[in-house]
Amino acid sequence: MERDKSNRTITFITPTLDRKGSEIALINLLQQINPAFQVKLIAKYKGVLFDSILPLIKKIFLFNGKPNRTYFSRIKARLEIRKNISSVLSKERKSVFYINTIVLPDILAYAEKKGISSIVHIHELEQMYVQLNDKQIKRLVSYPELIIANSQASAKVIENYGRKKFLEICYPSLETRKIKPDEKKYIEYRNKLNINSNEFLWVMSGSLDKNKNPFLFIEIAVEMLKRKPNTRFLWIGGTTDKEFEMECLNRATANSVSDKIIWSGDVGEDYYSYFNCADGFVLTSVKESFSMVTVEALLYGLPVVTQNCGGVSEILGMDIGKIVDSKNNSVLMANEMIKFMEGTYKVDKEKQKIRAKEFDAEKVGKHWNEILERYFNRT
Numbered sequence: 001m002e003r004d005k006s007n008r009t010i011t012f013i014t015p016t017l018d019r020k021g022s023e024i025a026l027i028n029l030l031q032q033i034n035p036a037f038q039v040k041l042i043a044k045y046k047g048v049l050f051d052s053i054l055p056l057i058k059k060i061f062l063f064n065g066k067p068n069r070t071y072f073s074r075i076k077a078r079l080e081i082r083k084n085i086s087s088v089l090s091k092e093r094k095s096v097f098y099i100n101t102i103v104l105p106d107i108l109a110y111a112e113k114k115g116i117s118s119i120v121h122i123h124e125l126e127q128m129y130v131q132l133n134d135k136q137i138k139r140l141v142s143y144p145e146l147i148i149a150n151s152q153a154s155a156k157v158i159e160n161y162g163r164k165k166f167l168e169i170c171y172p173s174l175e176t177r178k179i180k181p182d183e184k185k186y187i188e189y190r191n192k193l194n195i196n197s198n199e200f201l202w203v204m205s206g207s208l209d210k211n212k213n214p215f216l217f218i219e220i221a222v223e224m225l226k227r228k229p230n231t232r233f234l235w236i237g238g239t240t241d242k243e244f245e246m247e248c249l250n251r252a253t254a255n256s257v258s259d260k261i262i263w264s265g266d267v268g269e270d271y272y273s274y275f276n277c278a279d280g281f282v283l284t285s286v287k288e289s290f291s292m293v294t295v296e297a298l299l300y301g302l303p304v305v306t307q308n309c310g311g312v313s314e315i316l317g318m319d320i321g322k323i324v325d326s327k328n329n330s331v332l333m334a335n336e337m338i339k340f341m342e343g344t345y346k347v348d349k350e351k352q353k354i355r356a357k358e359f360d361a362e363k364v365g366k367h368w369n370e371i372l373e374r375y376f377n378r379t
Contacts, residue, residue: 007095008036008037008376009037009038009040009094009095010038010039010040010096010098010119010372011040011092011095011096011097011098012026012030012039012041012042012098012100013041013042013044013097013098013100014026014041014042014043014099014101014104015043015044015100015101015104016043016044016045016046016047017043017046017048017050017053018047018048018049019049019268019271021123021172021290022100022123023047023049023100024172024292025123025173025292026100026121027049028172028174028175028364029170029173029364029368030057031054031361031365032173032361032362032365032366032368032369033365033369033372034369034372034373037372038095040057040058040059040092040095041054041057041058041059042059042061042088042089042092043060043061043062044061045061045063046061046063047061060088062088063084085107085110086110089107092116093116095116096116096117096118097111097116097117098118098119098121099111099118099120099144100121101123101124102120102122102124102128102132102140103124103132105132105139108120108140108143109136109139112139117145118144118145119144119145119146119148120140120147120148121147121148121149121150122147122148122149122155122158122289123150123289124157124289125153125154125157125287125288125289125310125311126157127211127286129157129161137161140158140161141158141161141163142162142163144166145166146168146371147163147166147167147168148168148169148170148371149169150169150170150171150172150289150290151169151171151290152169152314153290153311153313153314154289154290155167155169168371170368171314171358171359171364172290172292172359172364173359173361173364174292174295174296174299174359175361176295176299176356176357176359176361179296179299180299181301182273182276185273185276185277188277189276189277193234193262193277195232195277196230199230199231199232200228200231200279201231201233201234201277201279202224202231202232202233202234202280202281202282203233203234203235203236203274203275203280203281203282203297204217204235204236204282204283204284205235205236205271205281205293205296206293207239208237208238208239208241208244208248208263209239209244210286211286212237212284212286213286213307213328214235214284215248215251216307216328216333217235217261217284218252218255219255219328219330220233220284220330220333221233222255222256222257223330223331223333223334224334224338225260227338228338228341231260232261232262233257233260233261233262234262234264234274234278235261235263236264236267236271236274236275237264237265237266238264238266245263249263275296275300278302279302279303280302280304280305280341281293281297281300281302281303281305282305282306282333283305283306283307283312284333285306285307285309286307286327287309287310288311290312290314290315291306291311291312294306294316294321295315295356295359296356298315298352298353298355298356299352299353299356301347301349301352303340303345303347304316304320304321304352305324305333305336305337305340306323307323307327308323308324308325315355315359317355319348319351320351320352321352322336322339322340322345324336
């Protein structure tokens, strides 16, 4: 079937507009999109960023806010979305659907039913595919005319399911010029957090959930403090799962490290001010298809120690940061962190900055626009 090349309208569809990696990646791409494309954006849930970003792009949400964890709230949201989705999507049938995740199978099913051209942008590794049934996975592999993966790691997963062609890689991006160390803010926020000048602060950033692995973070703190008592730890990111949050706090208390770990929660617009006051970055995640926070840490010139959790190895190299291959090994993680603290490992801040700028929004945006042009120009 030959595409109507005169219609260059793209309807971007995403679960929400919140401060999450896949959402920020899409926002940064949309800021770079070729003006020759006509763009609309649909979010299933409104999200905290909906009103503040992309003012020149028409945006629609299907449900205001996010349902809480109660059964009736989820049912209410599902019914409202189902009611809105057909009426909203039916108006976009002449555009290309650009679906910003694998976990909107209902959107892709609608596109297939109506014969709508589709692109899927994959940010997920294999653990997320359990949310799809066999029919949905088969549709994901075969129906989209183009799949864009956010890393080689995420591309490999869909290849293993059978996708063999029209599969491109486009890394997430950041506005790198806006991320740089600020000595004044460093002092200000350490004072705000009651961190002494002689304390070394390790930061982890991410939502408080099992995949981001706060239990390993706590175990690392226990191990580190045996040898480096002047060490503090900061977790930037929150959760709506208060039961899990309490489990983390209780575990820290049970291990006598609660006074050494700061759980900041969601800090909103102050995110970079909190990140900026750290002396080192540790990534504890079980799985990451990429890791935008690792790129941020490179821009701040921080020593970086991570688990081998997937796409992070596409950012770091032999001479940038340290990747620990052994899973959930707090002793090995602490050993590598201490080598940075003691000067055994040196941080080449300029080399880190050069590497991080490979993921600059302008550079990645140019590559992404080239991918879209190839898509629209082929039959």
